[in-house]
Amino acid sequence: MAFNDDKLSLESVRQSLIRLEDTIIFSLIERAKYPLNSKLYDQNLMEIPGFSCSVFEYFVKETEALQSKVGRYESEEEEPFFPDAIFKPDLPLPKPPSVLHPAEDSININKDIWCMYINKLLPQFATEGDDSNYACIASCDLQCLQALSRRIHYGKFVAEVKFIDAPQDYTPAILAQDREALMKLLTFETVEEMVKKRVKKKTMIFAQQVTLNDTIIIKEEKYKIDPSIVSQLYADWVMPLTKHVEVEYLLRRLD
Amino acid sequence: MAFNDDKLSLESVRQSLIRLEDTIIFSLIERAKYPLNSKLYDQNLMEIPGFSCSVFEYFVKETEALQSKVGRYESEEEEPFFPDAIFKPDLPLPKPPSVLHPAEDSININKDIWCMYINKLLPQFATEGDDSNYACIASCDLQCLQALSRRIHYGKFVAEVKFIDAPQDYTPAILAQDREALMKLLTFETVEEMVKKRVKKKTMIFAQQVTLNDTIIIKEEKYKIDPSIVSQLYADWVMPLTKHVEVEYLLRRLD
Numbered sequence: 001m002a003f004n005d006d007k008l009s010l011e012s013v014r015q016s017l018i019r020l021e022d023t024i025i026f027s028l029i030e031r032a033k034y035p036l037n038s039k040l041y042d043q044n045l046m047e048i049p050g051f052s053c054s055v056f057e058y059f060v061k062e063t064e065a066l067q068s069k070v071g072r073y074e075s076e077e078e079e080p081f082f083p084d085a086i087f088k089p090d091l092p093l094p095k096p097p098s099v100l101h102p103a104e105d106s107i108n109i110n111k112d113i114w115c116m117y118i119n120k121l122l123p124q125f126a127t128e129g130d131d132s133n134y135a136c137i138a139s140c141d142l143q144c145l146q147a148l149s150r151r152i153h154y155g156k157f158v159a160e161v162k163f164i165d166a167p168q169d170y171t172p173a174i175l176a177q178d179r180e181a182l183m184k185l186l187t188f189e190t191v192e193e194m195v196k197k198r199v200k201k202k203t204m205i206f207a208q209q210v211t212l213n214d215t216i217i218i219k220e221e222k223y224k225i226d227p228s229i230v231s232q233l234y235a236d237w238v239m240p241l242t243k244h245v246e247v248e249y250l251l252r253r254l255d
Numbered sequence: 256m257a258f259n260d261d262k263l264s265l266e267s268v269r270q271s272l273i274r275l276e277d278t279i280i281f282s283l284i285e286r287a288k289y290p291l292n293s294k295l296y297d298q299n300l301m302e303i304p305g306f307s308c309s310v311f312e313y314f315v316k317e318t319e320a321l322q323s324k325v326g327r328y329e330s331e332e333e334e335p336f337f338p339d340a341i342f343k344p345d346l347p348l349p350k351p352p353s354v355l356h357p358a359e360d361s362i363n364i365n366k367d368i369w370c371m372y373i374n375k376l377l378p379q380f381a382t383e384g385d386d387s388n389y390a391c392i393a394s395c396d397l398q399c400l401q402a403l404s405r406r407i408h409y410g411k412f413v414a415e416v417k418f419i420d421a422p423q424d425y426t427p428a429i430l431a432q433d434r435e436a437l438m439k440l441l442t443f444e445t446v447e448e449m450v451k452k453r454v455k456k457k458t459m460i461f462a463q464q465v466t467l468n469d470t471i472i473i474k475e476e477k478y479k480i481d482p483s484i485v486s487q488l489y490a491d492w493v494m495p496l497t498k499h500v501e502v503e504y505l506l507r508r509l510d
Contacts, residue, residue: 019288022465022479026281033274045347055346059325066317070310072390091310092300096387132351135327143398198467206461212453224277 008099013154013161020151021199024238025206025230027147028125031140032225035129040137041118056118059138060145061085076100079153081110081145103252104156107245113149116237117141125225151238155245162186162246163253174254182247192239196231203227263354268409268416275406276454279493280461280485282402283380286395287480290384295392296373311373314393315400316340331355334408336365336400358507359411362500368404371492372396380480406493410500417441417501418508429509437502447494451486458482 039045040056053061061082064072068086072078075096080086122141163170173181207223294300295311308316316337319327323341327333330351335341377396418425428436462478 023285023288026285030278030281033278039348055325055348058346059321062321063318066314066321067390067394070314070390070393071387075388075391078391091313093294093310093389094385094387130349132326132349133330134348135322135325136330136333138325139322139398139401143394146394194467198465201467202465205463205465208460210453210457210460212449212456 008157008161008164010161010165013157016157017151017154018198020147020154021195021202022206024144024147024151025199025203025225027140027143028230029207029224031122031137031144032125034126034133034137034140035131036122036126037130037132037134037137039130040134040141055134056138056141059135060142063142071095076104076156077150077154078146079108079110079149081114081149083108100156100160101249101253101255103255104249106252107153107156107248109152109241109245109248110145110149112241113145113152116241117145117148121229121233121237124229148238152241153245155242156249158242159186159246159249159253163250170250171254174250177251179247179251182250183243186243186246186250192235195239196235199234200227200231203230263412263416263419265416265420268412271412272406272409273453275402275409276450276457277461279399279402279406280454280458280480282395282398283485284462284479286377286392286399287380289381289388289392289395290386291377291381292385292387292389292392294385295389295396310389311393311396312337314390315397318397326350331359331411332405332409333401334363334365334404336369336404338363355411355415356504356508356510358510359504361507362408362411362503364407364496364500364503365400365404367496368400368407371496372400372403376484376488376492379484403493407496408500410497411504413497414441414501414504414508418505425505426509429505432506434502434506437505438498441498441501441505447490450494451490454489455482455486458485 041054043054045055062085064080064082065085065087067073068080069089070091071089071093073080073086074089076098077096169185170182173185203225204223204227207225207227209222209224296309298309300310317340319335319337320340320342322328323335324344325346326344326348328335328341329344331353332351424440425437428440458480459478459482462480462482464477464479
């Protein structure tokens with residue numbers, strides 16, 4: 001395991017998580033521009049022989065295959081939604097450095113993230129309707145999914161940093177393979193409350209309708225996406241799933 | 256030519272242009288997260304037989320080919336950067352409605368947009384360095400290029416709306432094929448000044464570092480991208496190129 005101090009410090013991990021909030025909010029705001037376009041996710045729409053999935057699934061699989069050739073999944077920060085469809089990169093580009101325990105490779109909860117996004121999150125903020133902009137919408141959805149996946153799997157880096165910082169605190173629970181004890185060690189309610197507040201505030205800022213009127217900014221009350229949907233997304237899914245990744249990583253940290 | 260009143264009004268076109276400002280700013284902020292990673296654009300890097308382009312060009316060509324299969328370029332709002340590499344969609348999805356004169360098909364200035372973006376814009380805001388995140392960066396770059404291309408080619412809709420609104424104003428210059436006269440008819444300096452101010456203001460809002468401190472937001476003076484770069488982008492490239500598209504469209508409007 002290579003170790004790169006610049007990359008892996010409590011402060012750099014914290015900064016990455018905070019910056020990813022902006023990425024997630026931007027991508028949700030962009031997706032909210034379009035109606036739901038439910039045909040995109042319809043498993044029964046594609047009757048072409050050889051396809052047994054939705055158009056969106058086809059799109060994500062093929063995009064991931066292409067991005068894998070340019071090395072996307074060589075980075076420890078990225079997990080594919082369709083691991084069986086990706087390639088080893090064949091382009092003359094350097095690989096990003098690796099800083100995690102090799103067990104990180106076996107942790108991929110994108111199936112849960114996919115189901116949450118399509119079935120729970122999207123119907124909360126995408127208006128009913130169909131404008132035939134399937135390709136643009138599929139791109140937006142993939143941006144959202146990739147941002148959420150990166151944020152949630154960043155739990156591996158969080159766990160590594162915390163472990164390195166105080167191995168004595170985690171080692172007994174790891175040796176006992178005690179999920180519950182690990183979850184307790186990783187839970188800080190005041191921090192979680194602060195994150196929820198921050199993403200809500202950020203969404204209120206980024207999702208406002210900015211108008212220029214005699215150099216005075218008028219903030220209309222209509223946001224491009226409801227800020228409380230984003231804070232609820234963090235409370236119900238992003239933070240619990242990140243901690244789930246942290247626990248899974250720590251359980252394998254001494255393998 | 257099908258005509259769809261809901262889609263094509265002065266107000267709806269104006270709203271689309273304003274909304275696209277947010278998309279462009281978000282995508283530039285996301286790209287600014289990463290260093291330049293110049294290897295991505297290096298024409299001489301790929302020595303693999305069969306490739307004679309940069310990794311980024313390869314990535315965009317292949318992504319456009321895939322997105323074309325899902326119908327991206329069936330929409331009059333979208334122009335490919337590599338028109339020779341795209342396919343007719345083969346998926347069971349409806350086509351977006353068409354509202355423009357068929358001559359719109361022949362107008363694609365993406366080569367200019369590509370050169371401007373890679374050679375002029377990117378070096379202005381991407382910091383020097385290489386972090387090996389080529390696939391993520393290529394995705395961000397493509398988002399920026401697609402947003403800029405959509406905004407600039409939206410000039411076709413602007414021109415159509417203006418022509419429909421007052422054909423008598425434009426017909427003499429169109430019949431005379433007088434570019435200069437058309438450019439004059441399409442130029443409103445006070446509106447352009449307002450747009451520049453608005454994108455600067457938007458960037459100051461969207462690119463700020465939002466911190467939550469006792470529920471007070473502290474705005475640091477360091478923006479994720481310099482707001483004046485964005486207003487200059489609009490002044491030097493986005494608005495002139497949009498007007499160029501408008502003129503080209505009007506010249507063909509009575510064909």
